[in-house]
Amino acid sequence: xxTDPIIPTLADIEAAHARIADYIHRTPVYHxxxxxxxxxxxxxFKCENLQKVGAFKARGASNAVLGLDEAEAAAGVxxxxxxxxxxxxxxxxxxxxxxxxxxxxxxxPAVKKAAVAAYGATIVxxxxxxxxxxxxxxxxxxxxxxxxxxxxxxxRIIAGQGTVALELLQQVAELDLVVVPVGxxxxxxGVALAVKSINPGIEVMAVEPAGADDAFRSFGLGMxxxxxxxxxxxxxxxxxxxxxxxAIIQKYVDTIVTVDDSTIVDAMKLQWSRLKTVVEPSGAVxxxxxxxxxxxxxxxxxxLVISGGNxxxxxxxx
Amino acid sequence: xxTDPIIPTLADIEAAHARIADYIHRTPVYHxxxxxxxxxxxxxFKCENLQKVGAFKARGASNAVLGLDEAEAAAGVxxxxxxxxxxxxxxxxxxxxxxxxxxxxxxxPAVKKAAVAAYGATIVxxxxxxxxxxxxxxxxxxxxxxxxxxxxxxxRIIAGQGTVALELLQQVAELDLVVVPVGxxxxxxGVALAVKSINPGIEVMAVEPAGADDAFRSFGLGMxxxxxxxxxxxxxxxxxxxxxxxAIIQKYVDTIVTVDDSTIVDAMKLQWSRLKTVVEPSGAVxxxxxxxxxxxxxxxxxxLVISGGNxxxxxxxx
Numbered sequence: 001x002x003t004d005p006i007i008p009t010l011a012d013i014e015a016a017h018a019r020i021a022d023y024i025h026r027t028p029v030y031h032x033x034x035x036x037x038x039x040x041x042x043x044x045f046k047c048e049n050l051q052k053v054g055a056f057k058a059r060g061a062s063n064a065v066l067g068l069d070e071a072e073a074a075a076g077v078x079x080x081x082x083x084x085x086x087x088x089x090x091x092x093x094x095x096x097x098x099x100x101x102x103x104x105x106x107x108x109p110a111v112k113k114a115a116v117a118a119y120g121a122t123i124v125x126x127x128x129x130x131x132x133x134x135x136x137x138x139x140x141x142x143x144x145x146x147x148x149x150x151x152x153x154x155x156r157i158i159a160g161q162g163t164v165a166l167e168l169l170q171q172v173a174e175l176d177l178v179v180v181p182v183g184x185x186x187x188x189x190g191v192a193l194a195v196k197s198i199n200p201g202i203e204v205m206a207v208e209p210a211g212a213d214d215a216f217r218s219f220g221l222g223m224x225x226x227x228x229x230x231x232x233x234x235x236x237x238x239x240x241x242x243x244x245x246x247a248i249i250q251k252y253v254d255t256i257v258t259v260d261d262s263t264i265v266d267a268m269k270l271q272w273s274r275l276k277t278v279v280e281p282s283g284a285v286x287x288x289x290x291x292x293x294x295x296x297x298x299x300x301x302x303x304l305v306i307s308g309g310n311x312x313x314x315x316x317x318x
Numbered sequence: 319x320x321t322d323p324i325i326p327t328l329a330d331i332e333a334a335h336a337r338i339a340d341y342i343h344r345t346p347v348y349h350x351x352x353x354x355x356x357x358x359x360x361x362x363f364k365c366e367n368l369q370k371v372g373a374f375k376a377r378g379a380s381n382a383v384l385g386l387d388e389a390e391a392a393a394g395v396x397x398x399x400x401x402x403x404x405x406x407x408x409x410x411x412x413x414x415x416x417x418x419x420x421x422x423x424x425x426x427p428a429v430k431k432a433a434v435a436a437y438g439a440t441i442v443x444x445x446x447x448x449x450x451x452x453x454x455x456x457x458x459x460x461x462x463x464x465x466x467x468x469x470x471x472x473x474r475i476i477a478g479q480g481t482v483a484l485e486l487l488q489q490v491a492e493l494d495l496v497v498v499p500v501g502x503x504x505x506x507x508g509v510a511l512a513v514k515s516i517n518p519g520i521e522v523m524a525v526e527p528a529g530a531d532d533a534f535r536s537f538g539l540g541m542x543x544x545x546x547x548x549x550x551x552x553x554x555x556x557x558x559x560x561x562x563x564x565a566i567i568q569k570y571v572d573t574i575v576t577v578d579d580s581t582i583v584d585a586m587k588l589q590w591s592r593l594k595t596v597v598e599p600s601g602a603v604x605x606x607x608x609x610x611x612x613x614x615x616x617x618x619x620x621x622l623v624i625s626g627g628n629x630x631x632x633x634x635x636x
Contacts, residue, residue, distance in 0.1 A: 028346065034436075049594045118352075269631055276367045276627035278594040309594035313587055318632065 006244060008155045010197035013162035013190065020062040020160065023095055027051050029171045029303075032274045039290050041297035044172045045275060046164060049283050049309025053087045053115065055236075056164055056187055056307050057151075061088035063160030064149045065096050073098050075145035080126075080133040082108040083236060084308060085151040090121035101146050103136045105129075111312060152186030153242030162190025168303045169198055176300040177203035181285035181307050182215045182256070183237030185245030191305065192252035203254045205296075207289035209234045210258040215241045219249065219256045233261050233317050236282030236308060259288040265317050267291055271306070280311040324562060326473045328515035331480035331508065338380040338478065341413055345369050347489045347621075350592045357608050359615035362490045363593060364482060367601050367627025371405045371433065373554075374482055374505055374625050375469075379406035381478030382467045383414050391416050393463035398444075398451040400426040401554060402626060403469040408439035419464050421454045423447075429630060470504030471560030480508025486621045487516055494618040495521035499603035499625050500533045500574070501555030503563030509623065510570035521572045523614075525607035527552045528576040533559045537567065537574045551579050551635050554600030554626060577606040583635050585609055589624070598629040 030045040048056040065077060076099030079089050086102040093100035100121035104113060105128035116123055126136035141148055150157065164187065165178065178195050182188040192204045208216050211232035218224045224246040230238035241249070259267075264281050267288035271279045286304040290297050348363040366374040383395055394417030397407050404420040411418035418439035422431060423446035434441055444454035459466055468475065482505065483496065496513050500506040510522045526534050529550035536542045542564045548556035559567070577585075582599050585606035589597045604622040608615050 047594075054594060272596050272631055276372060276596040278590050278596060313590055314636065316634070 006155060007248060008159040008162070008193065010194060012155070012159040013166060013194050016059075016063040016156075016159040017163040017166050019066045020059060020163065023052075023062045023066065023092065024058050025051055026167055029168065030275045030277060035270065035274050039294040039297045041299060042301040043287075043290065043297070044175075044301070044303045045271070045287070046168045046171070046303060046305045047277060048164060049277060049279055049306050053084060053091050054308055054310040055084040055088065056161055056305070057084040057088035058091060059163050060157035060160030060186055060190075061085065061149065062092040062095070064154065064156040065089070065092035065098070067156055068147060072147050075147065076100055077149050078137060078140050078144065078146035079103070079149050079151065080137045081151060083112060084310060086121075087112065087115040087119065089149055090116045090119035093121065094119045099144075099146070101140045101144060103133055103140060105133060109312065152184035152239070153244050155244065157186050158190045158193070158244065158248065160190065161187045162194040164305055165191040165194035168305070169195070172301070172303055174301060175202055175303045177205055177302050179205045179207060179286040179289055179302055179304040181234070181237055181282055181305065182206040182208045182241070183212070183234075183282065184239040185215060185241045185249055187305065187307060188253065189245040189248035193248055196252045204252060205255040205257065205289065206249070206253055207285050208256060208258050209237055209264065209285060210260050212238050213258050215249065216256045216258050218246055219253070222250070234264055234282040234285055236280065237285065257289055257293060259285060259292045263288045263291050269318065277306070278309045279306050280308050281317060283307045283309060324473060325566060326477040326480070326511065328512060330473070330477040331484060331512050334377070334381040334474075334477040335481040335484050337384045338377060338481065341380045341384065341410065342376050343369055344485055347486065348593045348595065353588065353592050357612040357615045359617060360619040361605075361608065361615070362493075362619070362621045363589070363605070364486045364489075364621060364623045365595060366482060367595060367597055367624050371402060371409050372626055372628040373402040373406065374479055374623070375402040375406035376409060377481050378475035378478030378504055378508075379403065379467065380410040380413070382472065382474040383407070383410035383416070385474055386465060390465050393465065394418055395467050396455060396458050396462065396464035397421070397467050397469065398455045399469060401430060402628060404439075405430065405433040405437065407467055408434045408437035411439065412437045417462075417464070419458045419462055421451055421458060423451060427630065470502035470557070471562050473562065475504050476508045476511070476562065476566065478508065479505045480512040482623055483509040483512035486623070487513070490619070490621055492619060493520055493621045495523055495620050497523045497525060497604040497607055497620055497622040499552070499555055499600055499623065500524040500526045500559070501530070501552075501600065502557040503533060503559045503567055505623065505625060506571065507563040507566035511566055514570045522570060523573040523575065523607065524567070524571055525603050526574060526576050527555055527582065527603060528578050530556050531576050533567065534574045534576050536564055537571070540568070552582055552600040552603055554598065555603065575607055575611060577603060577610045581606045581609050587636065595624070596627045597624050598626050599635060601626045
């Protein structure tokens with residue numbers, strides 16, 4: 001456990017990595033000379049779209065589930081989710097052989113419900129509002145005694161997501177900067193903690209959709225503001241930055257930039273066509289930062305996290 | 319060199335692999351539990367869509383170019399191509415530092431011309447007919463003294479494409495069968511030669527679009543027939559089977575099956591969504607064979623070649 005009651009340390013991230021290693025993929029790092037030439041730098045893409053359940057979320061959820069003691073785990077785990085965290089928690093619970101209860105809004109995409117159901121989790125439907133989701137989850141917890149696993153504002157989740165950076169820094173030597181998309185901030189906080197603990201000289205840059213820019217504004221203000229009425233195709237990045245996440249980000253992140261949806265779509269198409277890999281809008285946001293600010297990458301070696309690859313192929317944003 | 323004047327041997331394929339190793343990617347093998355569950359077998363996908371120029375064609379072209387002696391290479395190389403072979407030859411020539419002349423039909427997609435041009439090759443346009451392509455190539459050869467490198471009916475090309483199988487058999491132990499798409503037959507002939515030379519007990523299955531089924535008909539007839547008026551979305555598989563290719567296929571291939579375009583599209587979408595990898599229609603044909611004949615895969619371990627990933631993202635076939 002961490003020496004701090006809340007903020008995880010590099011030791012927690014390393015312990016998470018050892019705990020989850022047999023449950024997740026060590027994802028590959030992709031590289032394209034043509035994408036390098038476009039920006040005059042060297043870009044290395046950590047492909048968490050090739051992770052289990054198609055997103056880095058498998059890491060944090062696995063760390064949380066595997067870290068429970070027998071008594072805590074016995075009644076299962078629960079969360080509310082319309083997206084990848086629900087599937088990741090269902091997957092991790094199945095691997096441990098415990099029940100999972102996933103509260104999902106009634107308007108969640110059929111493909112997301114199917115993914116959760118495929119892992120044998122119990123789906124509890126609710127109205128598509130945050131209060132309804134939280135109320136329904138509270139009822140599920142009371143009824144079942146299940147252990148709650150939140151999607152990002154949680155030290156175990158942050159430590160799990162930070163394992164992305166442990167691998168990336170092993171896979172690519174002498175990085176100048178690491179670029180991460182930010183929504184709730186689980187991935188960004190974990191990666192920033194790991195990178196700065198290992199080598200404070202590496203720049204950590206966050207990229208956020210302009211239509212859901214609460215992290216950008218919070219970072220500038222020095223005070224956490226909530227995201228209201230997000231408007232972006234990057235559906236995985238619409239959440240408000242978590243409290244713990246913001247504290248870590250303030251301390252360890254160097255730069256936050258925003259990108260327009262049109263740049264996100266350009267980034268997706270370039271990644272699909274050049275890397276031949278399926279990237280969801282949220283996953284392309286890190287590379288969109290390169291398209292928006294190429295001069296920041298000239299002559300530098302960057303590691304960029306492709307956070308996920310789950311999207312409806314019948315509804316592509318172009 | 320081969321002991322036979324025409325048909326390459328395993329030694330030629332091994333020599334090709336040593337020759338091209340620094341010029342190509344050793345592509346990864348992907349696997350998905352969900353795709354396994356659908357057929358009740360074990361499917362391992364050799365990802366040549368992640369090869370240089372986005373297709374296995376980089377192997378054969380590199381082998382041909384690197385195998386030339388200095389005198390042969392001096393005046394450069396030439397071919398006619400509307401697709402991946404032209405880009406592959408241009409790439410290989412650039413790496414060796416010799417000129418490449420690519421005859422391209424005037425209706426070749428802009429994206430294909432751009433790929434060839436990006437490697438610094440000279441593009442010679444011609445009317446979009448086979449006689450015009452052959453006549454124009456003959457003129458280019460006469461004018462430049464360049465060395466011709468055909469796309470598939472060539473022992474060096476076949477040996478180069480066969481290196482796909484050398485890697486696959488190293489990467490996945492105890493395969494029961496290997497599944498390959500067939501068009502001109504360069505990939506199929508090379509893979510069949512390699513597989514049967516290493517282990518005659520492994521089944522070699524070819525899959526062909528029903529709308530361009532000359533290999534299927536030739537195989538059944540025991541006599542090579544030409545492909546006329548191909549009608550399939552698998553644009554890389556519309557060519558007629560080569561003469562040398564047919565001789566090798568008759569000897570080493572166990573099974574040929576055909577698949578409809580609708581099955582090819584289903585296969586593409588499943589590979590995109592489950593493997594998160596961008597597969598072109600021709601590249602999805604091997605997996606389409608699984609969708610069409612799942613009983614042939616039940617309880618067996620199969621290696622399937624994803625041959626390429628080049629397609630226009632603005633014109634997806636669904």
